[in-house]
Amino acid sequence: MQGMNSPQQEAVRHTEGPLLVLAGAGSGKTRVIIEKIAQMVQKGRYPAHRIAAITFTNKAAREMRERLAKRVRGDAAEGVRICTFHALGLNIVQIDHAKLGLKRGFSIFDPDDVMAQFKDLMPGADKDALYGAMNLVSKAKNLALSPEKAAAYAKSTREKEGAHWYALYQERLQAFNAVDFDDLIRLPLNLLETDDEARAAWRERIGYVLVDEYQDTNDAQYRLLKALAGEQGQFTCVGDDDQSIYAWRGANPENIDTLARDYPSLRVIKLEQNYRCSNRVLRAANALIANNPHTHPKQLWSEAKDGERIRVWECNDEAHEAEKVAAEIQFMATKHGAPWSDFCVLFRGNHQSRAMEKAMQMLRIPYHLSGGTAFLERQEVKDILSWVRVMVNPDDDSAFLRAVQAPGRGVGQTTLAKLSELARNKHLSMAHAIASISVLQQLPTRASNALDQFNETLHQLRQYATQHPPDQVIRHIAERSGLLAQIRSECKNEQLFTLRKNNVEELASWFEGGKGQGIADLASQLALFSRNDKDDAGNQVRLMSMHAAKGLEFRFVFIIGMQEGVLPHEASLEEGRLEEERRLLYVAITRAKEQLWMSYASGGKKWGERVTRLPSRFFEELPAAELHRDGLDPEADKARSQERSENALANIRAMLGR
Ligand SMILES: Nc1ncnc2c1ncn2[C@@H]1O[C@H](COP(=O)(O)OP(=O)(O)OP(=O)(O)O)[C@@H](O)[C@H]1O
Ligand SMILES: [Mg+2]
Numbered sequence: 001m002q003g004m005n006s007p008q009q010e011a012v013r014h015t016e017g018p019l020l021v022l023a024g025a026g027s028g029k030t031r032v033i034i035e036k037i038a039q040m041v042q043k044g045r046y047p048a049h050r051i052a053a054i055t056f057t058n059k060a061a062r063e064m065r066e067r068l069a070k071r072v073r074g075d076a077a078e079g080v081r082i083c084t085f086h087a088l089g090l091n092i093v094q095i096d097h098a099k100l101g102l103k104r105g106f107s108i109f110d111p112d113d114v115m116a117q118f119k120d121l122m123p124g125a126d127k128d129a130l131y132g133a134m135n136l137v138s139k140a141k142n143l144a145l146s147p148e149k150a151a152a153y154a155k156s157t158r159e160k161e162g163a164h165w166y167a168l169y170q171e172r173l174q175a176f177n178a179v180d181f182d183d184l185i186r187l188p189l190n191l192l193e194t195d196d197e198a199r200a201a202w203r204e205r206i207g208y209v210l211v212d213e214y215q216d217t218n219d220a221q222y223r224l225l226k227a228l229a230g231e232q233g234q235f236t237c238v239g240d241d242d243q244s245i246y247a248w249r250g251a252n253p254e255n256i257d258t259l260a261r262d263y264p265s266l267r268v269i270k271l272e273q274n275y276r277c278s279n280r281v282l283r284a285a286n287a288l289i290a291n292n293p294h295t296h297p298k299q300l301w302s303e304a305k306d307g308e309r310i311r312v313w314e315c316n317d318e319a320h321e322a323e324k325v326a327a328e329i330q331f332m333a334t335k336h337g338a339p340w341s342d343f344c345v346l347f348r349g350n351h352q353s354r355a356m357e358k359a360m361q362m363l364r365i366p367y368h369l370s371g372g373t374a375f376l377e378r379q380e381v382k383d384i385l386s387w388v389r390v391m392v393n394p395d396d397d398s399a400f401l402r403a404v405q406a407p408g409r410g411v412g413q414t415t416l417a418k419l420s421e422l423a424r425n426k427h428l429s430m431a432h433a434i435a436s437i438s439v440l441q442q443l444p445t446r447a448s449n450a451l452d453q454f455n456e457t458l459h460q461l462r463q464y465a466t467q468h469p470p471d472q473v474i475r476h477i478a479e480r481s482g483l484l485a486q487i488r489s490e491c492k493n494e495q496l497f498t499l500r501k502n503n504v505e506e507l508a509s510w511f512e513g514g515k516g517q518g519i520a521d522l523a524s525q526l527a528l529f530s531r532n533d534k535d536d537a538g539n540q541v542r543l544m545s546m547h548a549a550k551g552l553e554f555r556f557v558f559i560i561g562m563q564e565g566v567l568p569h570e571a572s573l574e575e576g577r578l579e580e581e582r583r584l585l586y587v588a589i590t591r592a593k594e595q596l597w598m599s600y601a602s603g604g605k606k607w608g609e610r611v612t613r614l615p616s617r618f619f620e621e622l623p624a625a626e627l628h629r630d631g632l633d634p635e636a637d638k639a640r641s642q643e644r645s646e647n648a649l650a651n652i653r654a655m656l657g658r
Contacts, residue, residue, distance in 0.1 A: 018233030018263040024300040025590035026276030029238035049079035050207035089184035105392035107178040108527040136162025141182035177395035192227035214239030218250040278307025309628040313599035322359035344542040344554040368537035370544035392520040394431035407486035415447040470511035557592035563600040563613040
């Protein structure tokens with residue numbers, strides 16, 4: 001346990017009974033989890049495959065796997081399950097699908113599929129009504145309620161309405177042999193809470209559970225943890241109530257107290273030394289968060305140097321702000337000889353990245369926008385995945401509808417609507433219906449020929465998939481479906497074609513070396529990868545939302561858009577969620593190891609009109625002694641601008657090779 005402090009060591013050693021590590025940012029909570037797994041495996045306390053570590057994102061899971069692999073020599077830690085709650089849930093649903101009324105190869109509906117179903121269920125409904133209904137259903141699912149229970153418990157008209165949509169929607173999922181993301185928690189939970197045999201089997205499979213970012217678990221996830229960890233509570237949870245930033249998505253920070261209530265023998269360990277941030281950054285973060293009420297008071301101190309003061313910039317507008325930030329990044333990178341990946345720009349909402357991207361492009365600074373290029377949302381990727389889905393799950397009408405139109409084969413919407421009706425009358429899915437001559441006979445000849453051919457192609461692809469590795473299957477689908485030919489015809493030049501073809505290739509590479517897993521399993525795992533996850537950014541500046549930055553750390557951090565209405569966000573003010581906004585800023589500040597910048601745009605445009613903006617109220621909560629407001633200290637500014645121009649000259653000389 002090289003270099004670990006004594007409460008950290010204690011947390012690592014405590015393996016009998018439930019443990020909660022409750023501690024502030026950068027105090028080594030995640031490190032405790034990694035060290036603990038390493039020791040458990042090395043000491044043979046648990047075999048690797050009986051340990052499960054739950055992270056908040058797939059990306060965090062990958063990072064943990066890498067750090068563990070470095071820590072434990074050989075492949076001793078290889079069998080450890082490191083995944084998100086959803087991936088664990090998927091695993092349970094895959095193994096026990098029959099008990100849950102699902103057939104093998106079931107589909108996972110993404111939010112777009114779900115939306116399409118609601119549109120179909122609620123014809124003519126506007127966006128608000130659709131999202132309203134979806135949210136109600138999601139809420140019921142996160143409370144692990146079945147449609148029947150949701151109806152029984154519903155009190156208000158709104159809840160009754162929600163229960164009504166839930167029942168109809170669930171009927172469809174059932175018919176399509178599909179689940180949505182919420183089901184990946186709800187179904188395993190129902191299984192483990194009601195089926196003794198299944199619970200015993202899963203406790204045998206998983207002997208010890210570790211949970212990172214525990215403050216952001218929702219109720220269903222908490223119950224899943226409880227069901228797995230048993231009465232003895234063989235778990236370690238680590239978290240920080242000050243970093244709870246997902247209450248808006250159903251996370252329940254009170255789960256921290258629930259833990260103590262449900263497990264009277266719970267041991268709570270606090271870590272107080274921060275190993276990440278410079279002292280100034282830490283003092284600013286502590287001062288800010290002191291404005292929130294605290295049920296679990298914490299001290300956080302650091303041995304690190306004071307470091308530079310936090311630089312605060314008032315900018316004219318977003319563009320000006322972005323230019324300043326980009327120029328500073330370039331300056332700092334040269335000054336410190338630092339790689340681009342040491343820099344991170346954080347913002348409240350994704351739309352704020354646009355000006356920033358533009359400024360980075362102007363200065364030719366390589367950057368990576370998390371969640372920006374949503375790989376799984378690219379057209380060709382979705383198209384191919386819909387083929388995979390309908391191949392392995394012919395009940396999936398949602399995937400059928402996409403695949404049959406990718407590429408288009410002259411089957412119009414009217415025909416598809418007719419097909420859907422015929423299929424429904426015969427209690428068949430659409431993919432099954434087109435295999436029936438009596439159905440095809442009732443459709444226009446041209447369309448029925450096209451559908452017959454589609455059916456034949458599906459059949460051949462299924463055959464192919466039984467004899468070839470998954471990545472090859474993906475390439476074959478692209479070819480055989482006619483998608484590749486269509487993409488070629490759509491692209492005006494070779495460059496564009498290569499770009500889109502590379503997406504297909506990238507998808508294929510996802511399916512490579514899947515440890516003997518079939519295409520169905522791999523496709524469902526892929527469905528879980530959310531937009532933030534495919535982050536192999538390499539040496540590039542990171543641009544990301546504050547939410548996405550949870551758990552990460554960077555030498556240099558810029559927080560932009562610190563004006564009223566953006567941070568705190570307008571909507572959160574109206575809904576009385578100021579404390580959560582403060583926690584969000586606390587998370588953002590504590591990402592900085594060495595130096596921090598905060599900026600705001602005092603002007604901007606709204607609906608085309610010029611408006612003035614006030615700096616965020618949170619500035620007033622930061623200790624003035626730790627801040628340096630540019631423009632208010634002329635001497636310091638002068639010295640800095642001198643340094644900057646010398647630096648620029650040096651750059652030019654270097655470029656000219658002198
Ligand atoms: N005992 C220690 N000695 C030196 N460095 C440490 C020690 N413990 C943790 N660190 C380092 O401190 C940094 C923060 O650790 P870690 O990410 O585990 O903190 P955390 O509590 O999980 O933070 P967050 O709340 O942001 O998730 C990491 O760079 C880690 O390697
Ligand atoms: Mg952490």
